Structure formats: C-alpha cells, structure tokens
Amino acid sequence: MTDVFINYRTGDGDKTAALIDHELSRRFGRDRIFRASKSIAPGNPYPDGLLKGLRSSSVVLAVIGPDWANFQNRLCDPEDWVRKEILEAFTCEIPVVPVLDGRKTDRPSRDRLPAELAYLADLQSIPFDGHDTETGLKRLGDLVAELAGLHDLDRDAATTLVPGSVTNSTGDINGTAVQSRDFTGDVGGTVIKGSNGPVHTGNGNIYQNSRHVSGQRNFSGAGMTYYEGDHHGDVRNQFGAPDRREGGDNG
Numbered sequence: 001m002t003d004v005f006i007n008y009r010t011g012d013g014d015k016t017a018a019l020i021d022h023e024l025s026r027r028f029g030r031d032r033i034f035r036a037s038k039s040i041a042p043g044n045p046y047p048d049g050l051l052k053g054l055r056s057s058s059v060v061l062a063v064i065g066p067d068w069a070n071f072q073n074r075l076c077d078p079e080d081w082v083r084k085e086i087l088e089a090f091t092c093e094i095p096v097v098p099v100l101d102g103r104k105t106d107r108p109s110r111d112r113l114p115a116e117l118a119y120l121a122d123l124q125s126i127p128f129d130g131h132d133t134e135t136g137l138k139r140l141g142d143l144v145a146e147l148a149g150l151h152d153l154d155r156d157a158a159t160t161l162v163p164g165s166v167t168n169s170t171g172d173i174n175g176t177a178v179q180s181r182d183f184t185g186d187v188g189g190t191v192i193k194g195s196n197g198p199v200h201t202g203n204g205n206i207y208q209n210s211r212h213v214s215g216q217r218n219f220s221g222a223g224m225t226y227y228e229g230d231h232h233g234d235v236r237n238q239f240g241a242p243d244r245r246e247g248g249d250n251g
Helices: 014-028 046-057 081-089 115-122 131-150 153-158
Strands: 004-007 059-064 095-103 126-128 188-192 206-207 217-218 226-227
Touching: 004 014, 004 081, 014 059, 014 095, 014 131, 014 153, 046 081, 059 081, 059 131, 081 095, 081 115, 095 131, 126 131
Parallel strands: 004 059, 059 095, 095 126, 188 226
Antiparallel strands: none
C-alpha cells in the first residue's frame, strides 16, 4: 500500500517530482511513495499500476511546473495521464495538493483549465522553491506526515534499543533515583567510582582496608558510603558483616 502519489508531467516538473520522491522515501519509506517511473517495474502494465497506486494512496501531490498550463491540448485529452490521475483522485475523494514548482509558477486559473479540472484552481497549493529545496522538502514532508498519518523512520529508529544503551530498570521507587551507565559524583549520599559488580548501600558501617580503596575509611550513620577504585565482587553494608572481595586484599 502506498500513502503518497506523485502526479507530474514529463518535461514539466519531472525533476522536482524525482527530488520529492527521493526525500519522502528517505523520510517515510520507499514503499510509501508512488512515482510511476520508480514504482512500476519494467514489463508491468502501467495503466493498472497507476490506478492501483493512486486508489491506495492517502494524498496526491500534483507537481505543477511553469509550463504546466501550456499543455492545453494534453489537459483536454481524456487519455492524458496527468489529467486522468487528477480526475481519478477527485472521484475517489483523495486530497490533491498542487505543488507549485518554481518561484514564478502561479496557481492554475480556472479560465486556463478544462471544465473537468477547474476544481484544481480552488485547492490550496504549496510553493516549492528550487533555490531553497531543503526548506521546501521539509515543509512538504511535514504536510504529508499530517495528511497521511506517516511517521519519520528516523524517529522510529531512535526508539529501538542498541547495544550499550541505557534502559530503565529501577522500577517503582520512593525518593530520588539517578540512572546512568558510567557516573562519578554524589548520588543520594552514595559515591561510587569504577565499580564492576554489585554495590549495596544503606544504614550501617562499612570498613574498607584494601589496596583497591583510596585510604582506610569508616563511615556509619545515615547510609553514607564512600567507595573508590576497582571493585570485583560484593560490598555489603550489613552492620558488622565482613567485606568479601575477589582478587582484593582483605585487611
């Protein structure tokens, strides 16, 4: 299923159509954007492919270049595909957004359109300045996202976990919780540096007499624990409990 159908005329707006297709495909996904020369595989019947892609879309972008209205004979031809696609969108009640390609391109006027296409002149258009394509593509992409309900692939990817990312594992707590990968500093009365194992804090005394601890320290009282250096194993603050370490020297 496609969401955005790009209507354009070869020789007038086709380069802009390709540029729009490239950006919207990057932002929302290649399969979400229909452009005939890309979306219909060689050897497949294009009339069926065009109508199927159009009828499954949520919005039609009609790229109108500076010479678009000059193709009067083509616009009056019932077999002209630019005309047929726009009329099919009207029939299916699919929103059509005229994209005015270039600073000098004006909205089509009713007196220059066949009666069947006159409604196109009443539709609000969006300008696309070839001298500021970044702004134009951003504006167009935001509009398409709103009309078709699309989500940016970049934003979806940002929610996917990657190796080394930090996730919330604190659960329900009362009080202050600080979560980080590597941190140094005072966190709620606890200072931890370079720990590679479980560290348990709370009320009680902890005696550290190891070469891995910077100095001999004795803290007791309101759960203040100071630990610094390399740690492999458990440090438990149960009152009177010994310090159990792997690879360290116990005093």
